[in-house]
Amino acid sequence: MKPLSISTLTICGIDELPAQSSRTVTHVLSILDPNWPELEAFHAYGTHHRTTLNFHDIIDADEGKILPQPDHVSEILKFGKSLAESKVEGAEGHLLIHCHMGISRSTAAMLSLLAQTYPHDSEDRLFERLRQIRPQAWPNSLMIQYADDLLGRKGKLVDELRRHYTWQIKREPNYLEWMARIGRSREIEMAI
Template sequence: MPLIETPFLTTVCGLEELAGHSSREVSHVLSILDPDEPEPEAFGAYGEHARLEMRFHDIIEETAGHVAPTPDDVARMLAFGRDSEAEAGSLRHLLVHCHMGISRSTAMMALLLAQSQTVLSADTIMQHILAMRDKAWPNLRILEYGEAILGRDGEFTRAAGAIYRIQLERRPEIRNFFINAGRGREIETADRV
């Protein structure tokens, strides 16, 4: 059960789950896709909705042959959230998805909630994200850019470390996966908690 109440419904999911949300009256979609991923067909059944499509890989370091998220990407996604809330009464249900609904989407939902619910601590928001998505592993690069834009330097990085630690305690075998995938800074963040 989510830990905080929001003035609109929130959903985080992966590509495979999109079709299952077509009847949930989603009004706004933040779609985070790999650069070469085809546009999901599921949105054809969503009815009228506002959607921002972003394309970058789920990486936290510059990597040859991959597109990393940039500060401009994060600023654009935050602007989408801000503009969506400013449209009086139109934001009823915000869905944020990426490939698996684990990393890019959970990081962005945390930042969108921080922008919307400014009184909430980063720890509260990150625990809410974990309650929404029990496999959450928020992308550290996106969080770093977002917390800088929102003037909350270091807050979400530290809070994410606690989430990473929980996931590593649940599944210790993923430690080497993330290190080998070039995401060792996330493991280091967990180890500092």
């Protein structure tokens, strides 16, 4: 696959969207809870292409919630393929991926796109790039598992995710409490 025709990569949460409006964003991937209202922040953006996916930030089935599915990650990868195919020589773009907090679903989506775009890069290099883009990244493990399968990475993305979680807990010990509180203890166990 050709590299993305994107020179700037941004991950953020909903509260950070207004601050991005002056940065000439060309492509947006929004990952929101189902039935979330339209985000007014995008009215201040210039012309851009936006794709929205709707599912919850969970890793285990929960009644009344939509669990991330392989089809969701497949849609993210289709989005990336479309970006690569639309590359215009010399054009610069700005891809913004956001979810509610800019920590889990959006970082999993960005890592999936990086792994797709740079298939020969090592997994540790991909996570290093992700941390450069969004230092507080805690990618949704279920989404990473699906990306690993879809991209034929043979478990290497999931293995590196474990190391990333360990790194993140050392950097910010509060992740232990935060992830346990929202039902993501299994991810903490992956790190430990």
